[in-house]
Amino acid sequence: MQTIQAVSYPVHFQEESYKALSNLIEENNYSTIFILVDENTLEHCYPKFIPNLSTDKKIELIEIESGEINKNLETCIGVWNAITELGGDRKSLLITLGGGVITDLGGFVASCFKRGIDFVNIPTTLLSMVDASVGGKTGVDLGVLKNQIGLFANPEMVIVDNAYLETVAPREIKSGTAEIIKYGVTYDINLFNEIKDNKDLNISDLIFRSVEIKNEVVLQDPREKNLRKILNFGHTLGHAIESFYLESEDKENLTHGEAIAIGMVCECYMSAKLLGFPEEKVTDVKDVVVSIYDKTTLLKEDFSSILDLLKHDKKNVNGQVNFVLLNDFEDFKIDCKVPEALIIESMEFYNQ
Structure with missing residues (x-):
């Protein structure tokens, strides 16, 4: 399936997209690769993804709780602290592996950490594939008010792989x-x-x-x-x-x-x-x-x-x-x- 070129990043589709991710990692010589997941994507999607990640770079996994209720600044602070404690720096890469909460929040976290580190969106739900992961919007909720805190920031690439939909409830x-x-x-x-x-x-x-x-x-x-x-x-x-x-x-x-x-x-x-x-x-x-x-x-x-x-x-x-x-x-x-x-x-x- 043909790659779609967004304003400053490509949207790749299916299995071939992982070659592009490997090339990105090699070309940019990232210091550490952080992968952001929730408990659902850790169990169901991470095992599908990790064999496709071809790199000898240090990989660190960060897990947050799933659900819109956790898409807030408190969760962001937890992720920022985790990246800091695990030695994250300006040459780190954050890969978001999950639905709209993960891609929205992860993009925001990456864009603010040390005034911005690179991130890659790998949406795992239909909603995040067709909407949340594309378009450069990142952010979190303020209480129950949707997406009140955020900014426009583009990923280095988006990978849309329908195989993850096998893990998603109807x-x-x-x-x-x-x-x-x-x-x-x-x-x-x-x-x-x-x-x-x-x-x-x-x-x-x-x-x-x-x-x-x-x-x-x-x-x-x-x-x-x-x-x-x-x-x-x-x-x-x-x-x-x-x-x-x-x-x-x-x-x-x-x-x-x-x-x-x-x-x-x-x-x-x-x-x-x-x-x-x-x-x-x-x-x-x-x-x-x-x-x-x-x-x-x-x-x-x-x-x-x-x-x-x-x-x-x-x-x-x-x-x-x-x-x-x-x-x-x-x-x-x-x-x-x-x-x-x-x-x-x-x-x-x-x-x-």
Whole structure:
């Protein structure tokens, strides 16, 4: 599969990508190679990865606890301390081996340690393959507020190897599918239609096209001043819902994709009411989402808490929440202002 060239780094695919990693290590003469994992990737992915790492450099393994709840500065401090105690210096390399939490947090850790060391992303979940590992965003959450602390920093390379998906639970595959749906409705409707038809899905092709789309968008707008905002479709309300369930002691956490799927249904409804997005296409998106994800009922008594969390969205300006909405499939409008009553109405529509 052909390599995709991002702004300053390549995205390699499948087994051939490990040769490129070996060349990178040899050419840069790194002092130490740190590999960041969680308990799941240590058990299931590290044994698949390590035979492919051809080097005589010193290798150190650093493990953190899995889950969005651990994507915070406290975990970063633990990783920074570990790198320091293990003799890390400016010529060290950090390899992130894991899902979105690992790649987001690991990239942030690497970019800040001694004002920046090289890092390589090896995503192991569908979500991280099609979204989190590509595009140069790194960061951590502030409490339950998603990705409030971070910076733009590019890896030396990204390695996408579908073999790691064999280690992932079906729920996590579904979580990543939400990002592919997002690319479909905003940028390339063929992706959405493939998932809608659900006939012999070629996951390799879906991943490649998703990475290709994200790279095309990021190359045009690396700092999210304009076009890149389309990658936030479904995420404005979706992140608020995800954060609400994360902080609620009496509710099971939603995966990122489950929350974003709800957000996309709601934001399609808002699009219909404000921009004339065809109602039959709202139904199409809702039907696909409901067919993939277990239904989550958003309780009316929780609406106000979700709306409060919207006030902390990263795209807000002067306290005003900004949505990405659709005129039609592949035809979007950024920085849309949505009345609170319509946001509530959209959640009620999702519940129906």
